[in-house]
Amino acid sequence: MSDRARSVFRRLCLGLFVASFAAQSFAAEVERWGLNMTEGVTSVSRNIHSLHMNILWWCVAIGVVVFGVMFYSMLVHRKSKGAKAANFHESTLLEVVWTIIPFIILGIMAVPATATLIEIYDSEEADIEVLITGYQWKWKYDYIGQELSFFSLLSTPKDEIYNRSEKNPNYLLEVDEPLVIPVDKKVRFLVTANDVIHSWWVPDLAVKKDAIPGYVNAAWTKVDKPGIYRGQCAELCGKDHGFMPIVVKAVEQQEYDAWLAERRAASAKLKALSEQTFSFDELYAQGQQVYEQLCAACHQANGEGVPPMFPAIKDSPVATGAMDKHLDMVINGSPSNPTMAAFGPQLSELDIAAVVTYQRNAFGNNMGDQLQPIDVLKAKQ
Amino acid sequence: MAHGPAQGIRRWLYTTNHKDIGTLYLWFSFAMFLLGGVFALVIRAELFEPGMQIVEPEFFNQMTTMHGLVMVFGAVMPAFVGLANWMVPLMIGAPDMALPRMNNWSFWILPFAFAMLSSTLFMDGGAPNFGWTFYAPLSTTYAPPSVTFFIFAVHIMGASSIMGAINIIATIVNLRAPGMSYMKMPLFVWTWLITAFLLIAVMPVLAAVVTMMLFDIHFGTSFFNAAGGGDPVMFQHIFWFFGHPEVYIMILPAFGVVSAIIPTFARKSLFGYSSMVYATAAIAFLSFVVWAHHMFTVGMPLAGEMAFMYMTMLIAVPTGVKVFNWVATMFKGSMTFETPMLFSVAFVILFTIGGFSGLMLAIAPADFQYHDTYFVVAHFHYVLVPGAIFSITAGVYYWLPKWCGNMYNETLGKVHFWTAFIGLNVTFFPMHFAGLSGMPRRIPDYNMMFADWNMISTVGAFLFGAAQILFLFNVIATIRSKRPASDEVWDRPEGLEWTLPSPAPYHTFTKPPPLS
Ligand code: HEM
Numbered sequence: 036m037s038d039r040a041r042s043v044f045r046r047l048c049l050g051l052f053v054a055s056f057a058a059q060s061f062a063a064e065v066e067r068w069g070l071n072m073t074e075g076v077t078s079v080s081r082n083i084h085s086l087h088m089n090i091l092w093w094c095v096a097i098g099v100v101v102f103g104v105m106f107y108s109m110l111v112h113r114k115s116k117g118a119k120a121a122n123f124h125e126s127t128l129l130e131v132v133w134t135i136i137p138f139i140i141l142g143i144m145a146v147p148a149t150a151t152l153i154e155i156y157d158s159e160e161a162d163i164e165v166l167i168t169g170y171q172w173k174w175k176y177d178y179i180g181q182e183l184s185f186f187s188l189l190s191t192p193k194d195e196i197y198n199r200s201e202k203n204p205n206y207l208l209e210v211d212e213p214l215v216i217p218v219d220k221k222v223r224f225l226v227t228a229n230d231v232i233h234s235w236w237v238p239d240l241a242v243k244k245d246a247i248p249g250y251v252n253a254a255w256t257k258v259d260k261p262g263i264y265r266g267q268c269a270e271l272c273g274k275d276h277g278f279m280p281i282v283v284k285a286v287e288q289q290e291y292d293a294w295l296a297e298r299r300a301a302s303a304k305l306k307a308l309s310e311q312t313f314s315f316d317e318l319y320a321q322g323q324q325v326y327e328q329l330c331a332a333c334h335q336a337n338g339e340g341v342p343p344m345f346p347a348i349k350d351s352p353v354a355t356g357a358m359d360k361h362l363d364m365v366i367n368g369s370p371s372n373p374t375m376a377a378f379g380p381q382l383s384e385l386d387i388a389a390v391v392t393y394q395r396n397a398f399g400n401n402m403g404d405q406l407q408p409i410d411v412l413k414a415k416q
Numbered sequence: 417m418a419h420g421p422a423q424g425i426r427r428w429l430y431t432t433n434h435k436d437i438g439t440l441y442l443w444f445s446f447a448m449f450l451l452g453g454v455f456a457l458v459i460r461a462e463l464f465e466p467g468m469q470i471v472e473p474e475f476f477n478q479m480t481t482m483h484g485l486v487m488v489f490g491a492v493m494p495a496f497v498g499l500a501n502w503m504v505p506l507m508i509g510a511p512d513m514a515l516p517r518m519n520n521w522s523f524w525i526l527p528f529a530f531a532m533l534s535s536t537l538f539m540d541g542g543a544p545n546f547g548w549t550f551y552a553p554l555s556t557t558y559a560p561p562s563v564t565f566f567i568f569a570v571h572i573m574g575a576s577s578i579m580g581a582i583n584i585i586a587t588i589v590n591l592r593a594p595g596m597s598y599m600k601m602p603l604f605v606w607t608w609l610i611t612a613f614l615l616i617a618v619m620p621v622l623a624a625v626v627t628m629m630l631f632d633i634h635f636g637t638s639f640f641n642a643a644g645g646g647d648p649v650m651f652q653h654i655f656w657f658f659g660h661p662e663v664y665i666m667i668l669p670a671f672g673v674v675s676a677i678i679p680t681f682a683r684k685s686l687f688g689y690s691s692m693v694y695a696t697a698a699i700a701f702l703s704f705v706v707w708a709h710h711m712f713t714v715g716m717p718l719a720g721e722m723a724f725m726y727m728t729m730l731i732a733v734p735t736g737v738k739v740f741n742w743v744a745t746m747f748k749g750s751m752t753f754e755t756p757m758l759f760s761v762a763f764v765i766l767f768t769i770g771g772f773s774g775l776m777l778a779i780a781p782a783d784f785q786y787h788d789t790y791f792v793v794a795h796f797h798y799v800l801v802p803g804a805i806f807s808i809t810a811g812v813y814y815w816l817p818k819w820c821g822n823m824y825n826e827t828l829g830k831v832h833f834w835t836a837f838i839g840l841n842v843t844f845f846p847m848h849f850a851g852l853s854g855m856p857r858r859i860p861d862y863n864m865m866f867a868d869w870n871m872i873s874t875v876g877a878f879l880f881g882a883a884q885i886l887f888l889f890n891v892i893a894t895i896r897s898k899r900p901a902s903d904e905v906w907d908r909p910e911g912l913e914w915t916l917p918s919p920a921p922y923h924t925f926t927k928p929p930p931l932s
C-alpha cells in the first residue's frame with residue numbers, strides 16, 4: 036500500500052469510528068430532543084410509523100434528485116463562471132417522464148396506506164367498550180356495561196403553570212384519574228362531546244378521534260405493553276384547550292379486574308353519601324375543592340369571573356339570591372348560555388350540595404345557608 | 417397625453433388608475449402583514465418557554481385567530497390583487513383594468529373590513545378566539561359577542577375579493593393587445609386568470625357559511641347545533657370546500673411571479689410553458705375534490721377517507737411538474753443572483769419542502785398522528801411563507817424599479833434575503849419536530865419535552881420579524897433615492913412591461929402595443 040493510500044485508509048477508519056460513535060449519541064440525542072414520531076405500543080401505531088418513515092424517505096430521495104440538479108446548475112451554470120444560456124425550452128418526453136414517475140411512487144405508497152386505513156376502521160368485536168365524552172375542559176370515561184364512569188381532569192397545580200413552583204416532569208400531561216385498560220385486549224372507544232368539538236389523541240396508541248356533539252365516533256386499540264401513555268386534546272375547544280390532557284394506564288388483566296372492583300366499590304360508597312347529612316364546615320371544605328377543580332376555570336378561584344364571558348360568583352344575583360334558582364342553575368345549566376353547562380349529570384349529589392354551599396358563603400357572599408345532598412336529590416327528581 | 421394624477425388625498429380616495437390602486441393594495445397588505453406579524457410575535461413570545469408568562473390562554477386564542485385571519489385575508493390575498501392591478505394591464509398591453517370604478521370600490525372597502533375586525537380586540541369578551549377555521553359550535557353557540565363583527569368583516573372581504581376577481585377576468589378576457597392569444601400570455605396572467613375563477617367559485621361558499629353562523633347565533637336556526645338537530649361536521653365540509661381552493665388562491669399567483677423571475681435571471685425562457693398552464697388548471701380543478709383531507713379524523717366513512725386520500729395524493733403530480741419545470745429552466749442557464757432571483761430560488765426549494773410535508777399529510781393513516789399538531793403548522797407555513805410571502809417579496813424587488821423608476825439597494829436586498837431566509841427556517845423547521853414528538857397546535861403552554869424546539873422557533877420568529885423592517889426601509893429608500901433604473905432594468909427580460917419607460921407613466925398602452 037502506498038503511503039497515500041494508507042493515510043486515506045487510516046482516516047477512513049477513524050471516520051467510521053467517529054461516525055459510529057456519533058450515531059450512537061445521535062440516537063440518544065434524537066430521543067432527548069423528541070425528533071420523530073413515536074413507534075407506539077400497538078400494531079396500528081407501528082404500521083403508521085412505518086408509513087411515515089416510508090413516505091419520508093421517498094421525499095428525501097426525490098429531494099436529493101431535484102435539489103441536486105438545482106444546486107448543480109446554480110453552482111455551474113452561472114454567468115460569473117462564463118456559462119452561456121442554452122436555448123431549449125420544451126421536451127414532451129421529459130414532461131411525460133416526470134409526470135409518470137411521481138404517479139408510480141404514489142401508487143406504491145397508496146397500497147400500504149389503504150391497508151392500514153382498513154385496519155384502523157375495523158373496530159368490531161371488541162372486548163371492552165369505553166364511551167369517551169369531551170367536556171370543556173375535561174374528559175369523561177364511561178365503562179359501558181360496567182356501571183362505572185368518572186371524569187378525568189388536569190392535575191397540574193396552578194403554581195406550576197404560573198411559574199411559582201418547579202414544574203414536574205409530567206407537567207400538563209397528568210390527570211387526577213387516568214383511563215385504565217387491560218393490555219392485549221381489544222378496547223373500543225366511542226367518542227363524543229357534550230359542548231364543542233374536542234379530539235381524543237394518544238400518540239402511543241395512534242388513536243386520534245374527534246369528539247363531536249351529536250356524533251358517536253368509533254376507534255379502537257390493543258396495547259401490547261403495560262405502561263402509562265400520555266396525550267392531549269387535539270382540537271381547539273376554547274380557553275383551556277391546552278389544559279385537558281389524557282392519560283391511559285395499560286395494565287395486566289388481573290390488575291385491571293382488581294382496579295375495576297375497587298373503583299366500583301368506591302363509587303357505590305359515594306352514592307350512599309347522598310343519604311347522609313353533613314356539617315356546614317364539611318360541606319364548605321368539600322365545596323371549595325369541587326369549585327377549584329371544576330368551576331374556577333371560568334368563575335376564577337377568587338370568584339370574580341372574567342366578565343362578560345364568565346360572570347362573577349362574588350355578589351352574583353344568583354348565588355346571593357333564592358336557593359332553588361341557584362341550585363337549578365348548577366343542576367340544569369343556564370337556559371340562555373350553554374357555556375354554563377348542566378352539572379347535574381356530572382356531579383354527585385354531595386358535590387353539588389357542597390359547591391352550592393361554598394358559592395353562597397365564600398368570596399364575602401356570606402349567605403349563611405347550606406344545602407344537604409338529600410335536597411339535591413329531591414331537586415333532581 | 418392624458419392628464420396626470422390628482423393631488424393629495426383625493427388622488428388616492430377617488431383614483432380609478434390601476435397603478436394607484438395596485439399601490440394602495442400593496443401598502444395595505446404590507447401594513448396587515450406587520451399587524452399579523454405582531455400577533456405572531458405575541459404567540460411566539462408566550463411559547464418561548466413552558467409556563468404562562470405574558471398572556472392568558474383566552475387572549476392567546478384571540479392572537480392565533482387574528483393572526484391567521486389577518487395574514488390570509490389581509491396580507492397575502494390583497495398583495496396578490498395589488499400585483500395583479502399593477503402588472504396584468506402592463507403585461508397584456510391594456511390601458512387599465514376593465515372596470516376601474518369597481519376597482520376603486522373593491523380596494524376601499526377593505527380597510528373598513530379590517531378596522532372592524534381589529535376593533536373586536538377592544539370589545540367586551542374579546543376578539544374571535546376560535547381559530548381561523550372557526551369551527552362550529554365553538555364559533556356559534558360558544559362564541560364571544562364580537563363574532564357578529566367578524567362575520568360582517570368576512571362578508572366585506574369576500575365582496576372585495578369577488579369584485580377584484582371579476583375585474584381581473586374581465587380585463588384579461590377583453591383587453592389583451594391584438595395578437596396576444598391566450599397561449600401567449602405571461603404565466604402570471606394565466607395563473608391569475610385561473611385564481612380569479614377559483615375566487616368566484618368559493619368566496620360565495622365562505623359567505624354562505626358565515627351567514628349560516630349568523631342565523632344560528634341570532635335567529636334561532638340550528639344549522640350547526642347538534643342539540644337542535646343540526647350538524648357540526650357539515651360546517652367543516654362547507655368551510656373546507658372554500659378552504660382548500662383558498663390555499664391555492666394564495667399560491668397560484670405565486671407560481672406566476674416566480675415563473676416570470678426565474679427565466680429573466682437564468683437568461684433562458686421558461687421551460688414547458690404549456691405544461692405549466694395545464695398543470696395550473698389541473699391543480700385548480702383538483703383543489704375542489706380534496707377538501708376533506710382536512711377532516712380525516714372527524715369519522716368519515718372508510719370509502720370517503722380513501723377517496724380523499726387518493727385525490728390528495730394526485731394533486732402532488734401537477735405540483736411536481738411545476739417544480740421540475742422551474743429546475744429545468746435554471747438548468748444550463750446563465751444565472752445571476754440578484755435579490756428577486758434569491759427569493760425565487762428560495763421559493764422553489766422551500767415550497768418543495770412544504771410540498772413534501774403535504775405529501776406526508778396526504779397519507780390518511782399517518783395524518784391521524786400529524787393532524788392538528790405542530791407538524792401541520794410547519795407544513796402550511798412552509799407553503800405559505802416561502803410560497804406566498806417570498807414570491808410577493810420577489811415580485812416587489814423585481815418590478816419596483818419599473819414602478820418608481822429607481823433601483824433598489826442590492827446589498828440591502830441581499831441582507832434582507834438572508835435574514836428572512838435564516839429566520840424563516842429557524843422558526844418553522846423545528847416545528848416539524850415539535851409536531852412529530854406530539855405537540856398539538858393552538859396551545860398556549862406545553863410540557864418541557866417540547867421546550868427546546870419552541871425556544872429556537874421563537875428566536876427565529878423575531879429574526880424573521882426584523883428582516884421585514886429591513887424590507888420596509890429598503891422600499892422607502894428606493895422610492896426616495898436618486899438612482900434611476902434603466903427602462904429594461906434587467907438583462908433583456910421578457911414581457912411588455914419592460915418596453916415601457918421607468919418609472920411607468922401614469923397612463924400606459926393607451927394605444928395597444930404592436931406585438932412581434
Ligand atoms: C400549494 C400550496 C399549499 C398551501 C397554501 C397549503 C396550505 C395548508 C393549510 C393552511 C393547512 C392547514 C389546515 C389546518 O388548519 O389544519 C394545510 C393542511 C394540509 N395540507 Fe396543505 N397546502 C398546500 C399544499 C399542499 C399539498 C401539495 C398537499 C398534498 C399533496 C397538501 C396537503 C395537506 C393536508 C393533507 C393537510 C391537512 C393536514 C391536517 O389537517 O392534518 N397541502 N395545508
Ligand SMILES: [Cu+2]
Nearest residue numbers: 268270272276
Ligand atoms: Cu381541545
Ligand SMILES: [Cu+2]
Nearest residue numbers: 659660663710
Ligand atoms: Cu387543503
